Amino acid sequence: MRVLHIVTGLASGGAERQLHLLLRHLPAHQQCEVLALTNPGTVAEALRADGVTVHHLGMRGNRDLGALPRLVRLVRAGRYDLVHTHLYRAQLYGRLAARLAGVRAVVATEHSLHAGVIEGRPVTRGVKGLYLAAERLGSTTVAVSRQVAQTLHSWGVPPARVELIPNGIDAARFRRPPAERAAVRRRLRAELGLPERSWVVGGVGRLVPGKRFEVLVEALAELDPAARLVLVGAGPERAALERRAVELGVRERLVLTGERDDVPELLTAMDVLAAPSTAETFGLGALEGLAAGLPVRHSACPALDELPPSAAPQARRIPSEPAAYAAALRDLRHLDDHTADPLPHPPAVGHYDIARVAADLGALYDRLARA
Known part of the structure; x- marks a missing residue:
């Protein structure tokens, strides 16, 4: 055919x-x-x-x-x-x-x-x-x-x-042996200019108004100085996000990678995936974060809404507001470091x-x- x-x-x-x-x-x-x-x-x-x-x-x-x-x-x-x-x-x-x-x-x-x-x-x-x-x-x-x-x-x-x-999702692409994952993480953090001891919030998607990445930029200003924000994607909102970061005094803590085709690898450089969009029709990015072993904080993910909460216990839905994301990310920051040993795949990953x-x-x- x-x-x-x-x-x-x-x-x-x-x-x-x-x-x-x-x-x-x-x-x-x-x-x-x-x-x-x-x-x-x-x-x-x-x-x-x-x-x-x-x-x-x-x-x-x-x-x-x-x-x-x-x-x-x-x-x-x-x-x-x-x-x-x-x-x-x-x-x-x-x-x-x-x-x-x-x-x-x-x-x-x-x-x-x-x-x-x-x-x-x-x-x-x-x-x-x-x-x-x-x-x-x-x-x-x-x-x-x-x-x-x-x-x-x-x-x-x-x-x-x-x-x-x-x-x-191709779950296998997001998992790798611990030693390999650690090496990829070190390499990409160095490539992106991230300090070795930084705590990294990630977002993946086109830089367009509907993704609401400005929420994460504003939340970054409320986090401790060791926090960094990495946004993977390109789009017309890039300049506006940069301007807002300058206004808030966090431009040096914001990394904009542009369009990339190595998203599974880039996720290893992150400690949490954040998705503040309120207009998702599926929520692929949230599922990819779960597949990479990250905790996920999101504002809309129909893919998870259609499953019971036990299908993705490491994901949590929160309002798409800077204060809500800042509070949720601060809570995660105080947890024990999970990065050397990523979180296990939840049932939602297998379902999709x-x-x-x-x-x-x-x-x-x-x-x-x-x-």
Whole structure:
């Protein structure tokens, strides 16, 4: 089976990294290629390193309608059995192009949808109308959490057209023997300029308003001078975060790594993972922190909300406010040092194992192709 994944871009965001991980674990008989409408970033490089063919359409913006004929020609020339789209722009153009090219099995994964927000932006009447029109061109929409599925149903998407398949994590990538972990930790702390005895709070995600990383910058100002904040990701909020850190006198204690493709390794340099976003549709970063053996403090994680509290005892939900994070982080700071011996995997990590998730998605592909 030949499958084409169409994605808006391939920067190192949660949806893009999830696509990369899925392609490593889908059944071997499903031969996948990837097409980025724009911005082929670090994930494109990682996919190519894995031997995956990556196409770049060179689309200039949401209204670059001239890209549609090029996309149709590429889909038709590839003779794909199934097209799978990811993120809003790719869902609009990809579903339409697949239909025009004669592909009947068309899947879309909805990674980031709330009742009034899609991919961090307000849902206008026009955006919702285009979304629903494109949805009718597909075969199935995959929801990554019950929350996303419920939003789709409230928008009028029939339940029979929605398949619940959560995101997954490759837990093995986040665990390593103690000696190796200690060596990686020392190397990365030195690379990032972190003092040997510093206590490191980490955040992972795109630097966009919805991630609310300014909450962590303000909380940092209330922590003792040995604390450092490492934010892994790139985005338009970088300059604003730097300015706020300067205003608070903590700029030298803030490390902005930019876009990286070694997140599992970077997590070993941290002592706690903090996720102050209130608008998550899954909460992949929190699960990755748990897989790396870190305590996690978060403000929204549907993946954990859908499980009993005993599934992740080292994770705690707190308000997305600087004072709440400062208090929670101070409490953790006083605990015994766990870093030489990371916390064990909680049941939540096994529940979202990527092998099981990829098998479910592969079965959906087979079913749609037969139909």
